[in-house]
Amino acid sequence: MLRNSVSLGAGLLHDLGKYHPDFQRRLEGSDIRVEHSIAGAALLLSHRKSARKGGRRTDRPRRARLDFAGPMDNAALVDALGSEQRALVIGNSRAHALDLYRGRARRRFAPHHTALCGASARILKDVRARLENDRPCRLIATSLVEAGVDVDFPRVFRAEAGLDQIAQAAGRCNREGRRDPDASAVTVFEAVGYSVPSEIKGLIGDFGRIRHKHADLFAPAAIQDYFEEVFWRVGDRLDGKKILIEFKFDRNRTYFQYRTRREVSHDRRRPPASDRAGRRGSPKGGRRSQQ
Structure with a gap:
């Protein structure tokens, strides 16, 4: 299947030069020499050059902006949700997610609010339907929503965590790239009143050591810098079971x-x-x- 796709693409690129005005004039009888077979290769080469600068790709699409809000208690999160028609909150624990859902948020946003502490097909079907039809949808979730769940919110709030987890949360904000990146925000907050799991606490520290070194925290250089911090801190414990x-x-x-x-x-x-x-x-x- 892959071989057929590559062959089809190569054939289409080869034929690209046949649509050039000079080649059309040649077909009409004009006595001119036309090199049509390399037009596709020339197009690919020009795109490659324009997409690279200093050996690195510079055309990585930006889907959302990243903000840091500092400490936020549940009341502050509920107030923030109140100003958004469609928003996702991701906590570090089931307890935090349930407290938000059972507290003020449920009383205030009952018609449009769901708590996700397990990947329920019924819940996700309702969430996607609301998002696709621009209906109000405020979802409170644990990090399970970052495990391959395909949803696209214009606004995401993420409890502080490692850069890899924040990047996963950002993948649920303007996922389809249909909105203005500056109007699509991922806000990282410190959950007041809730302890941070020890494994996440270490990742928060790793992220904090590289956070101010990079303008784009999702750029490959920032990701590499972050994981170097993780590997330096954890060392052989990353493979404690000798897998x-x-x-x-x-x-x-x-x-x-x-x-x-x-x-x-x-x-x-x-x-x-x-x-x-x-x-x-x-x-x-x-x-x-x-x-």
Whole structure:
């Protein structure tokens, strides 16, 4: 399939020169020499040159602006939601999401407000329908919404986290690129009254050390700088279960032991054989009575 697509593209680019006015005049009988076969290649080369500057791409589309609001309690978040017809709030914990939903937000925005603490198909269907028809929709979610959930909000509020998580949240703001980037904002806030999970707290610190070094925090250089901070801090603990030793490759071959790794992980989760034998007995775990 890929080979067919590439061949079709190459053929279309090859024929591009046939639509040039000089080639059309040649077809009409004009005695001129026309090089039509390289027109497509010349077009691609011109686009490549215009898209690069100093060896780096400069045409990465900007979908939204990134703001930092500092501390915000639930009342401040509800007030912020009140000024938006369609907005997404992502918290770092289920407790924070539920507190927002069960508190003032639900009483104030009951017809248009949903809490997402699990990827419910019913909830997502309703959310997408509201967004596609420009109807009011205020969604409070945990980070699960960042795991491949395809929604497009004009406004996103994200509890402070690592740059990778903030980038995922930004992917739900002006996702289709149909709005003015300056009018599409991702606001990072500190959730007042809620503790930050330890793994996220470390990532917040990593992000903080590189935040003021880059004008565009989603640029490749900023992303690389951020992960270098993460790797420096965490070191070998990133692979605490020694998973990467089962995944090796070189220039000639790959050595990915998916089944081995899965079986090892599965065995570590299983209880000892003696415990399993006991559980196969009576409902209370006792031994079967002998006949």
